[in-house]
Amino acid sequence: MTHPTAAITAYWDAAARDFDEEPDHGLRAPETRAAWSDLMSRCLPSTPSDVLDVGCGTGSLAELVAGAGHRVTGVDLAPRMVGAARAKLTAAGLPGRFLVGDAAAPPTGQETFDVLLSRHLVWTLPDPAAALDAWVSRLRPGGVLLLIEGHWREAGQGDEPYVAGAESLPWHRGIRADELADAVRPLVRDLRIHPLGADTALWGGPVSDERYALVARV
Template identity: 25%
Template sequence: MMMDINTIKQVFSEYWSVRAPSYSEDMSSMDKYDEWKSELQQRIESRYPEKKPDEIKILELGAGHGYFTAILVELGYSVTAVDMAPGMLAEAKKNYVQFASRIQFMEMNAEELSFEDGAFDVVFSRFLTWLLPRPEQAYSEWTRVLKPGGLMLTYDTMQMKQRNPDNKDTSAKKEENPYRAKLLEKTGMREELYDNLIDLSNELEIGYLKRPEWDITILTELGVDASSEDVIRLSAIESESKEDDADGNKTSIMSPLILVKGIKK
């Protein structure tokens, strides 16, 4: 199905702007700050052992409420953080006002970057690619703005959906969704906005691709030496599934998290 990119941009930007304050609050309860700080420092410093942190220019895509922006700045890196939702950027600035002078926040679509070629040493994102209507174009842009030898770190959930021509919820099913009702009440979001976001998300082609194999193939074609790694140890989001422990009790399992990493040739 041909999707209207402008409609997607508008719906996604408005949804995440309205969602920003509650999202920030929700994410603060799933903290793995120290683990992520160690993870990113190890990945970046192993790539640039001779560089001082402030000499390393990082582009964070889909910065959201600024959680990872703060980690990267605390590690001493030079950070440019972009997001297409103005509400998310406002939340990030409010959350980390102490770092305001050290971060360049910019409203920008991750698929349409305005930076010059080879502007960054590192391109980083988490939980972004699964929301992209044109992921191949996004990867092309991310590769373009990387310096030769630059490092790409893309952390994402990569669960493949099953195609179903009737996968859209009926109005009745939507109204019975407890998460929907709770979110609408908490944020004051319009029902139409939430429902449009879900419908558009279900149409995104990336949800039906075999990943991370697809990501690696695309990046390889773009001149990136790419590979993947399971990093579920960093996941702070519980899966809907449960498993039995040694005593037969149901315990939570964490949502999958995969790292696609690459070096631009």
């Protein structure tokens, strides 16, 4: 029997080849790229900061973050995603460190960061509450937790089913903003929710599910 972690790794490794075809993944359209760049600039510190991007995928947000002058470390379970992220920043002439590892428990030792960034990840986690605890513990005092999430109508890549047993994941169809806020609030201060679903530029077109950014400080 395939170990669940191995199945998840294989799924995202296979997804890496076409991952950037989605408008909000590859950020290839100028309008989409500009919208995400603006969102990052509004949510991240204005001074150069150490940013941990967990579940970094192919590195599109990491590229924007590094391009804004921040020092970025990306973590992803799928080696092909990490390889794509490294290649993307190298091609852009930007610095960045990328590690293969579990985004729920990033392999960064005792390092702490000014920002922890996660986008569309929590639905894949077997224990999201433990991951939130781990992420907050990686932040320096006054650090920023930035979670870009949603409550999905579907989970997985396009019409392809996710790994076997995904229906048992606690947040396998995403999580509503109020529910995620309730889970995060005991760990942080100054928590804010920014609705994003109506900003079609972010997604490359209209979306019908709930999408938002949760921004908090520790």
